[in-house]
Structure formats: C-alpha cells, structure tokens
Amino acid sequence: MSQASYPADLLYHPEHDWARIADDDPEHATLGITWYAQDALGEVVFFDPPVVGTTLAKDAAYTEVESVKAVSDVVAPLSGEIVEVNQALAENPAMINEDPYGEGWLVKVRLADASEREALLDATSYKATLAG
Amino acid sequence: MSSTAPPRLRRTALYERHLGAGAKLVDFAGWEMPVFYGGPAALREEHMAVRGACGIFDVSHMGEIETSGPDALELLQRLLSNDVAKIAPGGAQYSVLCREDGGVLDDLFTYRVDVDRYLTVTNAANHVRDLAWFNAHAAELADVQVSDRIDDWAMLAVQGPLAREIVQAISDSPLPARMTVASRRLAGAAVLVCGTGYTGEDGVELLCATEDAPRLWDEIVRRGAAPAGLGARDTLRLEVCFHLYGNDLSVERSPIEAGLGWCCKEDTRFIGSDAVGAVRARGPAERLVAFAIDGPGIARAGNQVLGGGEVTSGTLSPCLGTGIGLAYIPAERAVTGNHLEIDVRGKMRRAVVEDKPLYRKGS
DSSP, rough: SSSSSOOOOOOOETTEEEOOOOOTTEEEEEEOOOHHHHHHSEEEEEEEOOOOTTOOOOOOOOEEEEEEOOOOEEEESSSSEEEEOOOOHHHHHHHHHHHHHTTTOOOEEESOGGGGGGGGGGHHHHHHHHHH | TTTTTTOOOEEEETHHHHHHTEEEEEEETTEEEEEEEEEETTHHHHHHHHHSSSSSETTTTSSSEEESTTHHHHHHHHHHOOGGGGGGGTBEEEEEOOOTTTOOEEEEEEEETTTTTEEEEEOOHHHHHHHHHHHHHHTTSSSOEEEEOTTEEEEEEHHHHTHHHHHHHHHHSOOOOOOOOOEEEEEEEEEESSSSSSSSSSSSEEEEEEGGGGHHHHHHHHHHOOOHHHHHHHHHHTTTTTOOOTTTTTSSOOOOTTTTTOOGGGGGGTTTTTHHHHHHHHHSSEOOOOEEEEEOOOOEEEEEETTSOOOEEEETTTOOOEEEEEEEEEGGGGTTTTTEEEEEEEEEEEEEEESSOOOOOOO
C-alpha cells in the first residue's frame, strides 16, 4: 500500500505497532506493524516468525523485521502469549509492506491483562505522534 | 523544541531534488541524505538500476581537500600510503591516511588536477579530522597550501553500464578514461569529471559548483539515470567488497588487516609506514574476509563470529539474494571456503568465506 493509512478500528502503540481486538473476542489480539513503520523500513526482506507459546511483555521487543538496510525490533503493544504466527511471511515477508494491517499481520496472542489496552492510542492520537 | 534537540543537519545543493523525488532522508555524518527514493522496493530497484542501466547518487556530503604548490607532492607522499609520485597529471589514485601507529584515519581518492595541484576526496565523517591532519603536517613544509573545498563542490556519482553514454551526451568533449580526471563542460557547466566510483560498475563522478548541481542532476535524470540513495550505494559497494570507513576501516585497524596492503608503499616513508611494514612482515592477527550466509538470515555489523572475530558490514545482496558481508576473523581461518558460525542476534548462522568480490559482472 503506497498511501499512509491508519484504520480507525485498531489500537496503536507509539513504537509503531498495532493491535486488533475483536469485539466478540476480547481475550485475543492480532498484532502487526504500522504503515509508518514499514514505510520507514523499506522492503521487508526477512522475517523469522517467533515461536508459538512465546510470552510477550508489553513495551518489550518480541521479534524482528529486516529490510535490506537494517534490522528493527518489533515491540509488543500488549502482554500475552503467542497462539498463532503468520508463517506465510517467512516465504513472503514483503507482504508486511503490501498489506500491513491484513495479510501482513505478525502474530496472534492470548492477552494477559485486558486492561492494558487502555494505555494504547487510537488512530487519531497515533497519527498526532507522527506529525511531531 | 527541547534543549536536547540535535544540531540542524547540513543539506546538499540537491536537497529540494531529493524531496521532489520522494526521498527517505536520514542523518548521515551530520548531513540530511537520501537513503532511498519512493516506495518499499526502492532500494532494490535502485541497486538493480545501477547494475543494469544507470543510477545517479548525490554524494556532496563527501569532502574535498585541495593541496597545491611546489611542496604538494612531498606533503601528500608523507600523508598518503600509496606512491603519490606515480599519479600522472590527470590521474587518480586510492590510498589510506594512517596515524604513526598505522591505524587508518581515512581511505581516500586523490586526483592530480594540475601539475602542482591535487584534490583529495574525504569521507564526510572524517573530513574535519583529515583537514586538521593535512594542515598540521603542511606546517612542516615551506611551500604548500592546503584548502578546504567542501563548501565549493557538489559531487554526483553517475554509475552503471549506461552511465558514460548518458554523461557523454551532455559533454563538450570525450570523457576521461577510468582512473583519470579531466575538466569538461557538461550542459554548459564547468565540471571536474573523474573516472571513478564506488559501485563496481563503470561510470563517472562529477565535481561541480554547488549552484550548477541541480541543473546537472536534472539533465542526467532526464536522460535516464535513476536517482539512487545511500542505501543502494551501500549494497552495491558491499557486493564488490569496497571498504566503508567506520565499519570496515578504523583507527583500530591496520590497512594490512583490511586487505589494503596493495595501496601501501612503505618505501615512500609515509606516516605510519614503519607500523604498516611491521604488520606486513609478521602477518596480521586478523584479516578482513568476505562471506556469504549459507541459508536464511542477514548478519549485521557488530555480530560476533564464533571462535573470534566480528562482522563489520552486512546486508542482503540484491543481486545474489543471500546475506553477505565483511568480517575480521583470525588470519589462520581467513581462507576461502572455510565455514564460519555467526551469532546473528542469538541465532547461529552458517557462513562461508568467499573470494572478493562477492559479485562479479555476468555472474
């Protein structure tokens, strides 16, 4: 996707990650990196998916994405345990660029503390952090 | 603005062109420089444009030191590791600048632009230190002038198999051959044309007045050169194993360890020649090798090599499709075909020591 986009139904972490929590499944979240993050990185050429069962701590790095130029830590927006990884990215990591909020999702987690989401930003607030 | 805001970055004469071309700008040695232009695949596309056709780089952040006068040769012969007396008028030469202990202060190209006038191109991060080093040693000689020309010159690198054809079309006379330099008028502007580059491709580097740079840029882009950023510049140079100062070269390293013994002529008695000669005679403890990762993963600068050694440059090679890099490893293991284990952020990745360059035209 070539134009900046920050869907309103997602929650955002200032380290350029998003979380999607479905209304009917508040125990789980899907995580990924934002349009801004993938744009700053450039083409993602390597993603080694983390292992199912890995524990995530909010605000700590849990995996890495690599462009030609550099490797970047991906920070967990929420705490939890990985229940599913996007294995397709191992073969086609550039999907993170092409569809960062859809096919480019990274992991699904079982949340450890449902109240943590209160600390995340909505799309408007996240976009405001990018303008500064 | 908070009081800890970083100092304002310097901008080249082509800053507006970079913005117009959609550049991602980064701080490079205090300069606001394009890392790539446009969308996600840009770096790879720019790399391939240079390998297959032509790219144009703004390298105006690089510095220039002019050394002139009857004692210019004597000064440069003391400072530079190569035999400067071998540069004919209109010639070019690569060398390193060493401290007394043989540690590398910079690696540089020197152009003999006139009988008693030389232009030495410095790395942006080293320019001030190099200039001070030149000036300190110039004071010991009677008749030599050292001047800082960084603010006078813009520098464009036009590289790739079509580069010469594109630049020739706007030149008033034939372009200088590889490793030579000549003054030409390009699209009406006075330009010092250098038959050098940092990509492993044919091409030229152009030194022009800063006010002429945008027009020259536009003219060359219009004729088919793709704007290319520092990201592609790095992957291109690493595929052909050219050193990057600050990564593969430093004051902690001897040029012999770095594989640059070929440009060190100790009999010219350059500063550091005793130390360099001693390392050459006894053999260095470590050597800089090129490697390719066998399997997935990309090693990066700072990754440790099992059994001793460290990666100093690493990337994904757009042409080879694998992780590649340069690493200092114990000399006894620096043999083509040897296997290395590299600790890539906690994962051990297997690599093979390869011949330099890692990429060859047509391979």
